[in-house]
Amino acid sequence: MTVQGNDTAETRGERARAWVVRLASGDMTAAELDELSHWSAADPRNRAAFLHERQCWQDLASLESAFAADPEVGVVPGARSAKWGRGSVLFSAAAAVAIVWLAGPAAYVWLNADAISAPGEIRHVALRDGSQAVLDSDSAISIDYGRGGRKIRLLKGRAWFTVRHGDTRPFRVDTAGGTVRDIGTAFEVDDTEAYSRVGVTEGAVALESNRPLVLHAGQRARFGAGGQAVLLNGLPVDRIGTWRRGELLLRQVSLETAIRAVARYRRAPVFILANLADSKPISASFRTDRPDEALDTLAAMRGLELARLPGGVLLLRRATR
Structure with a gap:
Protein backbone atom coordinates (compact mmCIF):
# COMPACT_ATOMS: atom_id res chain seq x y z
CA MET A 1 0.00 0.00 0.00
CA ASN A 112 -7.39 -2.44 19.70
CA ALA A 113 -4.76 0.00 20.99
CA ASP A 114 -5.52 3.61 21.91
CA ALA A 115 -1.83 4.46 22.42
CA ILE A 116 1.22 2.78 20.85
CA SER A 117 4.95 3.45 21.12
CA ALA A 118 7.35 2.59 18.32
CA PRO A 119 10.53 0.54 18.88
CA GLY A 120 13.02 2.83 20.60
CA GLU A 121 10.36 5.38 21.59
CA ILE A 122 9.40 6.32 25.17
CA ARG A 123 5.93 7.85 24.88
CA HIS A 124 4.08 9.98 27.45
CA VAL A 125 0.29 9.69 27.31
CA ALA A 126 -2.09 12.04 29.15
CA LEU A 127 -5.23 10.18 30.23
CA ARG A 128 -8.47 12.11 30.28
CA ASP A 129 -8.91 11.96 34.09
CA GLY A 130 -5.56 13.73 34.56
CA SER A 131 -3.60 10.52 35.16
CA GLN A 132 -0.43 9.86 33.17
CA ALA A 133 0.92 6.80 31.38
CA VAL A 134 4.44 6.33 30.07
CA LEU A 135 4.91 3.61 27.45
CA ASP A 136 8.22 1.86 27.07
CA SER A 137 9.60 0.95 23.64
CA ASP A 138 7.26 -1.16 21.47
CA SER A 139 4.33 -1.07 23.90
CA ALA A 140 0.59 -0.51 23.61
CA ILE A 141 -2.45 0.10 25.81
CA SER A 142 -6.19 0.31 25.32
CA ILE A 143 -8.20 2.75 27.45
CA ASP A 144 -11.78 2.20 28.63
CA TYR A 145 -13.20 4.83 30.95
CA GLY A 146 -16.82 4.39 32.00
CA ARG A 147 -19.13 4.85 34.96
CA GLY A 148 -17.99 1.58 36.47
CA GLY A 149 -14.30 2.37 36.45
CA ARG A 150 -11.13 3.44 34.68
CA LYS A 151 -9.75 0.39 32.90
CA ILE A 152 -6.44 0.14 31.07
CA ARG A 153 -5.39 -2.95 29.16
CA LEU A 154 -1.66 -3.49 28.65
CA LEU A 155 -1.75 -5.10 25.21
CA LYS A 156 2.00 -5.30 24.78
CA GLY A 157 5.25 -4.32 26.45
CA ARG A 158 5.63 -2.20 29.55
CA ALA A 159 4.06 0.93 31.02
CA TRP A 160 4.28 3.15 34.09
CA PHE A 161 1.25 4.91 35.53
CA THR A 162 0.78 7.78 37.91
CA VAL A 163 -2.86 7.98 38.95
CA ARG A 164 -4.67 11.22 39.68
CA HIS A 165 -7.03 10.93 42.60
CA GLY A 166 -10.26 12.68 43.37
CA ASP A 167 -12.03 10.40 40.88
CA THR A 168 -14.09 7.83 42.81
CA ARG A 169 -13.99 5.26 40.00
CA PRO A 170 -11.44 2.47 40.53
CA PHE A 171 -8.33 2.50 38.32
CA ARG A 172 -7.28 -0.94 37.06
CA VAL A 173 -4.63 -2.23 34.67
CA ASP A 174 -5.28 -5.62 33.06
CA THR A 175 -2.45 -7.77 31.71
CA ALA A 176 -2.21 -11.29 30.35
CA GLY A 177 -1.40 -12.42 33.89
CA GLY A 178 -4.07 -10.63 35.90
CA THR A 179 -5.24 -7.24 37.18
CA VAL A 180 -3.46 -4.50 39.12
CA ARG A 181 -5.75 -2.17 41.09
CA ASP A 182 -4.53 1.25 42.17
CA ILE A 183 -4.88 2.22 45.83
CA GLY A 184 -3.16 5.60 45.55
CA THR A 185 0.03 5.32 43.67
CA ALA A 186 2.49 5.37 40.81
CA PHE A 187 3.55 1.99 39.47
CA GLU A 188 5.11 0.03 36.62
CA VAL A 189 3.43 -2.92 34.88
CA ASP A 190 5.59 -5.20 32.71
CA ASP A 191 4.23 -7.84 30.32
CA THR A 192 7.40 -8.49 28.30
CA GLU A 193 8.13 -11.97 29.67
CA ALA A 194 6.27 -15.17 30.55
CA TYR A 195 4.90 -13.64 33.76
CA SER A 196 3.44 -10.20 34.25
CA ARG A 197 5.26 -8.05 36.80
CA VAL A 198 4.49 -4.94 38.80
CA GLY A 199 6.71 -2.55 40.76
CA VAL A 200 5.43 0.28 42.96
CA THR A 201 7.17 3.66 43.07
CA GLU A 202 4.61 5.48 45.24
CA GLY A 203 1.62 4.50 47.38
CA ALA A 204 0.22 0.98 46.98
CA VAL A 205 -1.48 -1.39 44.55
CA ALA A 206 -3.54 -4.55 44.99
CA LEU A 207 -3.02 -7.59 42.76
CA GLU A 208 -6.33 -9.27 42.06
CA SER A 209 -5.33 -12.92 41.83
CA ASN A 210 -6.20 -16.22 43.51
CA ARG A 211 -4.45 -14.88 46.58
CA PRO A 212 -4.81 -11.07 46.66
CA LEU A 213 -1.63 -9.21 47.50
CA VAL A 214 -1.03 -5.56 48.42
CA LEU A 215 2.29 -3.99 47.41
CA HIS A 216 3.76 -0.75 48.77
CA ALA A 217 6.46 1.58 47.45
CA GLY A 218 9.66 -0.30 46.64
CA GLN A 219 7.94 -3.67 46.44
CA ARG A 220 7.64 -5.83 43.33
CA ALA A 221 5.80 -9.02 42.38
CA ARG A 222 5.20 -11.29 39.44
CA PHE A 223 1.88 -12.91 38.59
CA GLY A 224 0.43 -15.13 35.90
CA ALA A 225 -2.95 -16.28 34.67
CA GLY A 226 -4.46 -18.83 37.03
CA GLY A 227 -1.70 -18.50 39.61
CA GLN A 228 -1.03 -16.50 42.73
CA ALA A 229 1.26 -13.50 42.93
CA VAL A 230 4.86 -14.06 44.05
CA LEU A 231 6.88 -11.37 45.81
CA LEU A 232 10.21 -10.43 44.20
CA ASN A 233 13.17 -8.72 45.82
CA GLY A 234 12.38 -5.11 46.59
CA LEU A 235 14.22 -2.17 45.03
CA PRO A 236 14.77 1.50 45.86
CA VAL A 237 11.93 3.36 44.17
CA ASP A 238 14.35 5.20 41.86
CA ARG A 239 15.47 1.81 40.49
CA ILE A 240 11.96 0.80 39.40
CA GLY A 241 11.04 1.74 35.84
CA THR A 242 14.45 3.24 35.06
CA TRP A 243 13.66 2.86 31.33
CA ARG A 244 11.59 6.06 31.73
CA ARG A 245 14.90 7.89 32.07
CA GLY A 246 16.60 6.02 29.23
CA GLU A 247 18.33 3.42 31.43
CA LEU A 248 17.81 -0.33 31.12
CA LEU A 249 18.67 -1.97 34.44
CA LEU A 250 19.32 -5.73 34.37
CA ARG A 251 19.81 -7.69 37.59
CA GLN A 252 20.89 -11.34 37.51
CA VAL A 253 18.98 -12.22 34.37
CA SER A 254 19.88 -14.91 31.86
CA LEU A 255 21.97 -13.91 28.85
CA GLU A 256 19.08 -14.62 26.48
CA THR A 257 16.73 -12.47 28.60
CA ALA A 258 19.29 -9.64 28.57
CA ILE A 259 19.67 -9.80 24.77
CA ARG A 260 15.90 -9.79 24.22
CA ALA A 261 15.46 -6.91 26.67
CA VAL A 262 17.98 -4.79 24.75
CA ALA A 263 16.62 -5.88 21.37
CA ARG A 264 13.22 -4.32 22.20
CA TYR A 265 14.80 -0.90 21.60
CA ARG A 266 15.78 -1.71 17.99
CA ARG A 267 13.56 -1.46 14.91
CA ALA A 268 15.24 -4.43 13.20
CA PRO A 269 15.21 -7.89 14.79
CA VAL A 270 17.97 -9.77 16.60
CA PHE A 271 18.31 -13.53 16.07
CA ILE A 272 20.13 -15.77 18.55
CA LEU A 273 21.79 -18.71 16.79
CA ALA A 274 23.21 -20.44 19.86
CA ASN A 275 22.15 -22.28 22.99
CA LEU A 276 22.82 -19.80 25.80
CA ALA A 277 21.46 -21.90 28.65
CA ASP A 278 24.92 -22.46 30.18
CA SER A 279 25.90 -18.76 30.16
CA LYS A 280 26.34 -16.92 33.44
CA PRO A 281 23.62 -14.43 34.49
CA ILE A 282 23.96 -10.78 33.57
CA SER A 283 23.83 -7.73 35.84
CA ALA A 284 24.36 -4.48 33.98
CA SER A 285 22.97 -1.08 33.08
CA PHE A 286 22.61 0.13 29.48
CA ARG A 287 21.33 3.19 27.68
CA THR A 288 18.09 2.52 25.81
CA ASP A 289 19.05 4.92 23.01
CA ARG A 290 22.18 2.89 22.24
CA PRO A 291 20.97 -0.71 21.95
CA ASP A 292 23.67 -1.77 19.49
CA GLU A 293 26.41 -0.69 21.87
CA ALA A 294 24.70 -2.75 24.59
CA LEU A 295 24.56 -5.80 22.32
CA ASP A 296 28.25 -5.37 21.45
CA THR A 297 29.03 -5.32 25.17
CA LEU A 298 26.92 -8.41 25.92
CA ALA A 299 28.57 -10.29 23.05
CA ALA A 300 32.04 -9.38 24.29
CA MET A 301 31.17 -10.32 27.90
CA ARG A 302 29.99 -13.83 26.97
CA GLY A 303 32.16 -14.75 23.97
CA LEU A 304 29.55 -14.26 21.26
CA GLU A 305 30.04 -13.19 17.68
CA LEU A 306 27.76 -10.54 16.21
CA ALA A 307 27.02 -10.38 12.47
CA ARG A 308 25.22 -7.43 10.88
CA LEU A 309 22.96 -8.04 7.90
CA PRO A 310 21.24 -5.61 5.51
CA GLY A 311 18.29 -3.77 7.00
CA GLY A 312 19.84 -3.66 10.47
CA VAL A 313 19.20 -7.36 11.23
CA LEU A 314 21.67 -8.77 13.77
CA LEU A 315 22.77 -12.39 14.30
CA LEU A 316 24.36 -13.57 17.54
CA ARG A 317 26.25 -16.86 17.66
CA ARG A 318 29.09 -18.52 19.50
CA ALA A 319 32.44 -17.06 18.49
CA THR A 320 34.45 -19.36 16.24
CA ARG A 321 37.98 -20.14 17.35
Missing part, protein backbone atom coordinates in the same frame (compact mmCIF):
# COMPACT_ATOMS: atom_id res chain seq x y z
CA THR A 2 1.59 3.26 -1.11
CA VAL A 3 1.62 6.17 1.30
CA GLN A 4 0.68 9.46 -0.33
CA GLY A 5 0.76 12.99 0.99
CA ASN A 6 -1.89 15.69 0.82
CA ASP A 7 -4.80 13.26 1.19
CA THR A 8 -8.30 14.71 1.13
CA ALA A 9 -10.71 13.75 3.90
CA GLU A 10 -12.34 11.23 1.55
CA THR A 11 -9.12 9.57 0.38
CA ARG A 12 -7.80 9.59 3.93
CA GLY A 13 -10.90 7.69 5.05
CA GLU A 14 -10.56 5.22 2.18
CA ARG A 15 -6.92 4.64 3.06
CA ALA A 16 -7.78 4.11 6.73
CA ARG A 17 -10.49 1.58 5.81
CA ALA A 18 -8.01 -0.26 3.59
CA TRP A 19 -5.53 -0.44 6.47
CA VAL A 20 -8.17 -1.86 8.84
CA VAL A 21 -9.23 -4.54 6.36
CA ARG A 22 -5.58 -5.41 5.70
CA LEU A 23 -4.87 -5.69 9.44
CA ALA A 24 -7.88 -7.89 10.07
CA SER A 25 -6.89 -10.24 7.25
CA GLY A 26 -4.07 -11.65 9.37
CA ASP A 27 -1.63 -11.38 6.45
CA MET A 28 -0.05 -8.05 7.40
CA THR A 29 3.72 -8.04 6.89
CA ALA A 30 6.28 -6.30 9.10
CA ALA A 31 7.04 -3.86 6.29
CA GLU A 32 3.35 -2.97 6.00
CA LEU A 33 3.09 -2.44 9.76
CA ASP A 34 6.00 -0.01 9.51
CA GLU A 35 4.26 1.73 6.62
CA LEU A 36 1.05 2.03 8.64
CA SER A 37 3.00 3.41 11.60
CA HIS A 38 4.66 6.07 9.44
CA TRP A 39 1.36 7.02 7.75
CA SER A 40 -0.43 7.27 11.09
CA ALA A 41 2.33 9.43 12.62
CA ALA A 42 2.68 11.71 9.59
CA ASP A 43 -0.55 13.63 10.21
CA PRO A 44 -2.94 13.69 13.23
CA ARG A 45 -5.81 13.49 10.73
CA ASN A 46 -4.47 10.17 9.49
CA ARG A 47 -4.47 8.79 13.04
CA ALA A 48 -7.98 10.14 13.66
CA ALA A 49 -9.26 8.53 10.45
CA PHE A 50 -7.69 5.21 11.40
CA LEU A 51 -9.24 5.29 14.88
CA HIS A 52 -12.65 6.11 13.39
CA GLU A 53 -12.53 3.25 10.90
CA ARG A 54 -11.18 0.87 13.52
CA GLN A 55 -14.17 1.69 15.73
CA CYS A 56 -16.46 0.89 12.80
CA TRP A 57 -14.68 -2.44 12.47
CA GLN A 58 -15.05 -3.15 16.20
CA ASP A 59 -18.78 -2.50 15.90
CA LEU A 60 -19.06 -4.92 12.99
CA ALA A 61 -20.15 -7.94 15.04
CA SER A 62 -23.20 -6.22 16.50
CA LEU A 63 -24.10 -4.64 13.17
CA GLU A 64 -23.77 -7.99 11.40
CA SER A 65 -26.21 -9.63 13.83
CA ALA A 66 -28.77 -6.91 13.12
CA PHE A 67 -28.61 -7.65 9.39
CA ALA A 68 -28.48 -11.44 9.72
CA ALA A 69 -32.28 -11.74 9.75
CA ASP A 70 -32.57 -10.05 6.33
CA PRO A 71 -32.37 -12.77 3.63
CA GLU A 72 -31.37 -10.19 1.04
CA VAL A 73 -28.18 -9.26 2.90
CA GLY A 74 -25.22 -11.62 2.80
CA VAL A 75 -21.85 -12.51 1.38
CA VAL A 76 -21.63 -13.21 -2.34
CA PRO A 77 -19.95 -16.63 -2.83
CA GLY A 78 -16.66 -16.38 -4.65
CA ALA A 79 -16.52 -12.58 -4.48
CA ARG A 80 -12.95 -11.29 -4.57
CA SER A 81 -13.47 -7.59 -4.07
CA ALA A 82 -16.10 -5.07 -2.94
CA LYS A 83 -16.39 -1.33 -2.55
CA TRP A 84 -16.75 0.05 0.96
CA GLY A 85 -18.60 3.32 0.42
CA ARG A 86 -19.09 6.10 2.92
CA GLY A 87 -21.77 5.29 5.50
CA SER A 88 -21.83 1.56 4.72
CA VAL A 89 -20.31 -1.58 6.21
CA LEU A 90 -18.33 -4.04 4.14
CA PHE A 91 -20.38 -7.10 5.05
CA SER A 92 -18.77 -9.12 2.28
CA ALA A 93 -15.62 -9.04 4.43
CA ALA A 94 -17.41 -10.03 7.64
CA ALA A 95 -16.32 -13.66 7.49
CA ALA A 96 -12.68 -12.58 7.28
CA VAL A 97 -12.74 -10.00 10.05
CA ALA A 98 -15.44 -11.05 12.52
CA ILE A 99 -12.97 -12.64 14.95
CA VAL A 100 -9.95 -10.51 15.77
CA TRP A 101 -8.05 -13.49 17.21
CA LEU A 102 -7.59 -14.82 13.69
CA ALA A 103 -5.28 -11.92 12.95
CA GLY A 104 -1.63 -11.91 13.98
CA PRO A 105 -0.52 -10.41 17.31
CA ALA A 106 0.68 -7.17 15.73
CA ALA A 107 -2.63 -6.73 13.90
CA TYR A 108 -4.54 -7.39 17.13
CA VAL A 109 -2.58 -4.64 18.88
CA TRP A 110 -3.15 -2.11 16.10
CA LEU A 111 -6.86 -2.90 15.97
Whole structure:
Protein backbone atom coordinates (compact mmCIF):
# COMPACT_ATOMS: atom_id res chain seq x y z
CA MET A 1 0.00 0.00 0.00
CA THR A 2 1.59 3.26 -1.11
CA VAL A 3 1.62 6.17 1.30
CA GLN A 4 0.68 9.46 -0.33
CA GLY A 5 0.76 12.99 0.99
CA ASN A 6 -1.89 15.69 0.82
CA ASP A 7 -4.80 13.26 1.19
CA THR A 8 -8.30 14.71 1.13
CA ALA A 9 -10.71 13.75 3.90
CA GLU A 10 -12.34 11.23 1.55
CA THR A 11 -9.12 9.57 0.38
CA ARG A 12 -7.80 9.59 3.93
CA GLY A 13 -10.90 7.69 5.05
CA GLU A 14 -10.56 5.22 2.18
CA ARG A 15 -6.92 4.64 3.06
CA ALA A 16 -7.78 4.11 6.73
CA ARG A 17 -10.49 1.58 5.81
CA ALA A 18 -8.01 -0.26 3.59
CA TRP A 19 -5.53 -0.44 6.47
CA VAL A 20 -8.17 -1.86 8.84
CA VAL A 21 -9.23 -4.54 6.36
CA ARG A 22 -5.58 -5.41 5.70
CA LEU A 23 -4.87 -5.69 9.44
CA ALA A 24 -7.88 -7.89 10.07
CA SER A 25 -6.89 -10.24 7.25
CA GLY A 26 -4.07 -11.65 9.37
CA ASP A 27 -1.63 -11.38 6.45
CA MET A 28 -0.05 -8.05 7.40
CA THR A 29 3.72 -8.04 6.89
CA ALA A 30 6.28 -6.30 9.10
CA ALA A 31 7.04 -3.86 6.29
CA GLU A 32 3.35 -2.97 6.00
CA LEU A 33 3.09 -2.44 9.76
CA ASP A 34 6.00 -0.01 9.51
CA GLU A 35 4.26 1.73 6.62
CA LEU A 36 1.05 2.03 8.64
CA SER A 37 3.00 3.41 11.60
CA HIS A 38 4.66 6.07 9.44
CA TRP A 39 1.36 7.02 7.75
CA SER A 40 -0.43 7.27 11.09
CA ALA A 41 2.33 9.43 12.62
CA ALA A 42 2.68 11.71 9.59
CA ASP A 43 -0.55 13.63 10.21
CA PRO A 44 -2.94 13.69 13.23
CA ARG A 45 -5.81 13.49 10.73
CA ASN A 46 -4.47 10.17 9.49
CA ARG A 47 -4.47 8.79 13.04
CA ALA A 48 -7.98 10.14 13.66
CA ALA A 49 -9.26 8.53 10.45
CA PHE A 50 -7.69 5.21 11.40
CA LEU A 51 -9.24 5.29 14.88
CA HIS A 52 -12.65 6.11 13.39
CA GLU A 53 -12.53 3.25 10.90
CA ARG A 54 -11.18 0.87 13.52
CA GLN A 55 -14.17 1.69 15.73
CA CYS A 56 -16.46 0.89 12.80
CA TRP A 57 -14.68 -2.44 12.47
CA GLN A 58 -15.05 -3.15 16.20
CA ASP A 59 -18.78 -2.50 15.90
CA LEU A 60 -19.06 -4.92 12.99
CA ALA A 61 -20.15 -7.94 15.04
CA SER A 62 -23.20 -6.22 16.50
CA LEU A 63 -24.10 -4.64 13.17
CA GLU A 64 -23.77 -7.99 11.40
CA SER A 65 -26.21 -9.63 13.83
CA ALA A 66 -28.77 -6.91 13.12
CA PHE A 67 -28.61 -7.65 9.39
CA ALA A 68 -28.48 -11.44 9.72
CA ALA A 69 -32.28 -11.74 9.75
CA ASP A 70 -32.57 -10.05 6.33
CA PRO A 71 -32.37 -12.77 3.63
CA GLU A 72 -31.37 -10.19 1.04
CA VAL A 73 -28.18 -9.26 2.90
CA GLY A 74 -25.22 -11.62 2.80
CA VAL A 75 -21.85 -12.51 1.38
CA VAL A 76 -21.63 -13.21 -2.34
CA PRO A 77 -19.95 -16.63 -2.83
CA GLY A 78 -16.66 -16.38 -4.65
CA ALA A 79 -16.52 -12.58 -4.48
CA ARG A 80 -12.95 -11.29 -4.57
CA SER A 81 -13.47 -7.59 -4.07
CA ALA A 82 -16.10 -5.07 -2.94
CA LYS A 83 -16.39 -1.33 -2.55
CA TRP A 84 -16.75 0.05 0.96
CA GLY A 85 -18.60 3.32 0.42
CA ARG A 86 -19.09 6.10 2.92
CA GLY A 87 -21.77 5.29 5.50
CA SER A 88 -21.83 1.56 4.72
CA VAL A 89 -20.31 -1.58 6.21
CA LEU A 90 -18.33 -4.04 4.14
CA PHE A 91 -20.38 -7.10 5.05
CA SER A 92 -18.77 -9.12 2.28
CA ALA A 93 -15.62 -9.04 4.43
CA ALA A 94 -17.41 -10.03 7.64
CA ALA A 95 -16.32 -13.66 7.49
CA ALA A 96 -12.68 -12.58 7.28
CA VAL A 97 -12.74 -10.00 10.05
CA ALA A 98 -15.44 -11.05 12.52
CA ILE A 99 -12.97 -12.64 14.95
CA VAL A 100 -9.95 -10.51 15.77
CA TRP A 101 -8.05 -13.49 17.21
CA LEU A 102 -7.59 -14.82 13.69
CA ALA A 103 -5.28 -11.92 12.95
CA GLY A 104 -1.63 -11.91 13.98
CA PRO A 105 -0.52 -10.41 17.31
CA ALA A 106 0.68 -7.17 15.73
CA ALA A 107 -2.63 -6.73 13.90
CA TYR A 108 -4.54 -7.39 17.13
CA VAL A 109 -2.58 -4.64 18.88
CA TRP A 110 -3.15 -2.11 16.10
CA LEU A 111 -6.86 -2.90 15.97
CA ASN A 112 -7.39 -2.44 19.70
CA ALA A 113 -4.76 0.00 20.99
CA ASP A 114 -5.52 3.61 21.91
CA ALA A 115 -1.83 4.46 22.42
CA ILE A 116 1.22 2.78 20.85
CA SER A 117 4.95 3.45 21.12
CA ALA A 118 7.35 2.59 18.32
CA PRO A 119 10.53 0.54 18.88
CA GLY A 120 13.02 2.83 20.60
CA GLU A 121 10.36 5.38 21.59
CA ILE A 122 9.40 6.32 25.17
CA ARG A 123 5.93 7.85 24.88
CA HIS A 124 4.08 9.98 27.45
CA VAL A 125 0.29 9.69 27.31
CA ALA A 126 -2.09 12.04 29.15
CA LEU A 127 -5.23 10.18 30.23
CA ARG A 128 -8.47 12.11 30.28
CA ASP A 129 -8.91 11.96 34.09
CA GLY A 130 -5.56 13.73 34.56
CA SER A 131 -3.60 10.52 35.16
CA GLN A 132 -0.43 9.86 33.17
CA ALA A 133 0.92 6.80 31.38
CA VAL A 134 4.44 6.33 30.07
CA LEU A 135 4.91 3.61 27.45
CA ASP A 136 8.22 1.86 27.07
CA SER A 137 9.60 0.95 23.64
CA ASP A 138 7.26 -1.16 21.47
CA SER A 139 4.33 -1.07 23.90
CA ALA A 140 0.59 -0.51 23.61
CA ILE A 141 -2.45 0.10 25.81
CA SER A 142 -6.19 0.31 25.32
CA ILE A 143 -8.20 2.75 27.45
CA ASP A 144 -11.78 2.20 28.63
CA TYR A 145 -13.20 4.83 30.95
CA GLY A 146 -16.82 4.39 32.00
CA ARG A 147 -19.13 4.85 34.96
CA GLY A 148 -17.99 1.58 36.47
CA GLY A 149 -14.30 2.37 36.45
CA ARG A 150 -11.13 3.44 34.68
CA LYS A 151 -9.75 0.39 32.90
CA ILE A 152 -6.44 0.14 31.07
CA ARG A 153 -5.39 -2.95 29.16
CA LEU A 154 -1.66 -3.49 28.65
CA LEU A 155 -1.75 -5.10 25.21
CA LYS A 156 2.00 -5.30 24.78
CA GLY A 157 5.25 -4.32 26.45
CA ARG A 158 5.63 -2.20 29.55
CA ALA A 159 4.06 0.93 31.02
CA TRP A 160 4.28 3.15 34.09
CA PHE A 161 1.25 4.91 35.53
CA THR A 162 0.78 7.78 37.91
CA VAL A 163 -2.86 7.98 38.95
CA ARG A 164 -4.67 11.22 39.68
CA HIS A 165 -7.03 10.93 42.60
CA GLY A 166 -10.26 12.68 43.37
CA ASP A 167 -12.03 10.40 40.88
CA THR A 168 -14.09 7.83 42.81
CA ARG A 169 -13.99 5.26 40.00
CA PRO A 170 -11.44 2.47 40.53
CA PHE A 171 -8.33 2.50 38.32
CA ARG A 172 -7.28 -0.94 37.06
CA VAL A 173 -4.63 -2.23 34.67
CA ASP A 174 -5.28 -5.62 33.06
CA THR A 175 -2.45 -7.77 31.71
CA ALA A 176 -2.21 -11.29 30.35
CA GLY A 177 -1.40 -12.42 33.89
CA GLY A 178 -4.07 -10.63 35.90
CA THR A 179 -5.24 -7.24 37.18
CA VAL A 180 -3.46 -4.50 39.12
CA ARG A 181 -5.75 -2.17 41.09
CA ASP A 182 -4.53 1.25 42.17
CA ILE A 183 -4.88 2.22 45.83
CA GLY A 184 -3.16 5.60 45.55
CA THR A 185 0.03 5.32 43.67
CA ALA A 186 2.49 5.37 40.81
CA PHE A 187 3.55 1.99 39.47
CA GLU A 188 5.11 0.03 36.62
CA VAL A 189 3.43 -2.92 34.88
CA ASP A 190 5.59 -5.20 32.71
CA ASP A 191 4.23 -7.84 30.32
CA THR A 192 7.40 -8.49 28.30
CA GLU A 193 8.13 -11.97 29.67
CA ALA A 194 6.27 -15.17 30.55
CA TYR A 195 4.90 -13.64 33.76
CA SER A 196 3.44 -10.20 34.25
CA ARG A 197 5.26 -8.05 36.80
CA VAL A 198 4.49 -4.94 38.80
CA GLY A 199 6.71 -2.55 40.76
CA VAL A 200 5.43 0.28 42.96
CA THR A 201 7.17 3.66 43.07
CA GLU A 202 4.61 5.48 45.24
CA GLY A 203 1.62 4.50 47.38
CA ALA A 204 0.22 0.98 46.98
CA VAL A 205 -1.48 -1.39 44.55
CA ALA A 206 -3.54 -4.55 44.99
CA LEU A 207 -3.02 -7.59 42.76
CA GLU A 208 -6.33 -9.27 42.06
CA SER A 209 -5.33 -12.92 41.83
CA ASN A 210 -6.20 -16.22 43.51
CA ARG A 211 -4.45 -14.88 46.58
CA PRO A 212 -4.81 -11.07 46.66
CA LEU A 213 -1.63 -9.21 47.50
CA VAL A 214 -1.03 -5.56 48.42
CA LEU A 215 2.29 -3.99 47.41
CA HIS A 216 3.76 -0.75 48.77
CA ALA A 217 6.46 1.58 47.45
CA GLY A 218 9.66 -0.30 46.64
CA GLN A 219 7.94 -3.67 46.44
CA ARG A 220 7.64 -5.83 43.33
CA ALA A 221 5.80 -9.02 42.38
CA ARG A 222 5.20 -11.29 39.44
CA PHE A 223 1.88 -12.91 38.59
CA GLY A 224 0.43 -15.13 35.90
CA ALA A 225 -2.95 -16.28 34.67
CA GLY A 226 -4.46 -18.83 37.03
CA GLY A 227 -1.70 -18.50 39.61
CA GLN A 228 -1.03 -16.50 42.73
CA ALA A 229 1.26 -13.50 42.93
CA VAL A 230 4.86 -14.06 44.05
CA LEU A 231 6.88 -11.37 45.81
CA LEU A 232 10.21 -10.43 44.20
CA ASN A 233 13.17 -8.72 45.82
CA GLY A 234 12.38 -5.11 46.59
CA LEU A 235 14.22 -2.17 45.03
CA PRO A 236 14.77 1.50 45.86
CA VAL A 237 11.93 3.36 44.17
CA ASP A 238 14.35 5.20 41.86
CA ARG A 239 15.47 1.81 40.49
CA ILE A 240 11.96 0.80 39.40
CA GLY A 241 11.04 1.74 35.84
CA THR A 242 14.45 3.24 35.06
CA TRP A 243 13.66 2.86 31.33
CA ARG A 244 11.59 6.06 31.73
CA ARG A 245 14.90 7.89 32.07
CA GLY A 246 16.60 6.02 29.23
CA GLU A 247 18.33 3.42 31.43
CA LEU A 248 17.81 -0.33 31.12
CA LEU A 249 18.67 -1.97 34.44
CA LEU A 250 19.32 -5.73 34.37
CA ARG A 251 19.81 -7.69 37.59
CA GLN A 252 20.89 -11.34 37.51
CA VAL A 253 18.98 -12.22 34.37
CA SER A 254 19.88 -14.91 31.86
CA LEU A 255 21.97 -13.91 28.85
CA GLU A 256 19.08 -14.62 26.48
CA THR A 257 16.73 -12.47 28.60
CA ALA A 258 19.29 -9.64 28.57
CA ILE A 259 19.67 -9.80 24.77
CA ARG A 260 15.90 -9.79 24.22
CA ALA A 261 15.46 -6.91 26.67
CA VAL A 262 17.98 -4.79 24.75
CA ALA A 263 16.62 -5.88 21.37
CA ARG A 264 13.22 -4.32 22.20
CA TYR A 265 14.80 -0.90 21.60
CA ARG A 266 15.78 -1.71 17.99
CA ARG A 267 13.56 -1.46 14.91
CA ALA A 268 15.24 -4.43 13.20
CA PRO A 269 15.21 -7.89 14.79
CA VAL A 270 17.97 -9.77 16.60
CA PHE A 271 18.31 -13.53 16.07
CA ILE A 272 20.13 -15.77 18.55
CA LEU A 273 21.79 -18.71 16.79
CA ALA A 274 23.21 -20.44 19.86
CA ASN A 275 22.15 -22.28 22.99
CA LEU A 276 22.82 -19.80 25.80
CA ALA A 277 21.46 -21.90 28.65
CA ASP A 278 24.92 -22.46 30.18
CA SER A 279 25.90 -18.76 30.16
CA LYS A 280 26.34 -16.92 33.44
CA PRO A 281 23.62 -14.43 34.49
CA ILE A 282 23.96 -10.78 33.57
CA SER A 283 23.83 -7.73 35.84
CA ALA A 284 24.36 -4.48 33.98
CA SER A 285 22.97 -1.08 33.08
CA PHE A 286 22.61 0.13 29.48
CA ARG A 287 21.33 3.19 27.68
CA THR A 288 18.09 2.52 25.81
CA ASP A 289 19.05 4.92 23.01
CA ARG A 290 22.18 2.89 22.24
CA PRO A 291 20.97 -0.71 21.95
CA ASP A 292 23.67 -1.77 19.49
CA GLU A 293 26.41 -0.69 21.87
CA ALA A 294 24.70 -2.75 24.59
CA LEU A 295 24.56 -5.80 22.32
CA ASP A 296 28.25 -5.37 21.45
CA THR A 297 29.03 -5.32 25.17
CA LEU A 298 26.92 -8.41 25.92
CA ALA A 299 28.57 -10.29 23.05
CA ALA A 300 32.04 -9.38 24.29
CA MET A 301 31.17 -10.32 27.90
CA ARG A 302 29.99 -13.83 26.97
CA GLY A 303 32.16 -14.75 23.97
CA LEU A 304 29.55 -14.26 21.26
CA GLU A 305 30.04 -13.19 17.68
CA LEU A 306 27.76 -10.54 16.21
CA ALA A 307 27.02 -10.38 12.47
CA ARG A 308 25.22 -7.43 10.88
CA LEU A 309 22.96 -8.04 7.90
CA PRO A 310 21.24 -5.61 5.51
CA GLY A 311 18.29 -3.77 7.00
CA GLY A 312 19.84 -3.66 10.47
CA VAL A 313 19.20 -7.36 11.23
CA LEU A 314 21.67 -8.77 13.77
CA LEU A 315 22.77 -12.39 14.30
CA LEU A 316 24.36 -13.57 17.54
CA ARG A 317 26.25 -16.86 17.66
CA ARG A 318 29.09 -18.52 19.50
CA ALA A 319 32.44 -17.06 18.49
CA THR A 320 34.45 -19.36 16.24
CA ARG A 321 37.98 -20.14 17.35
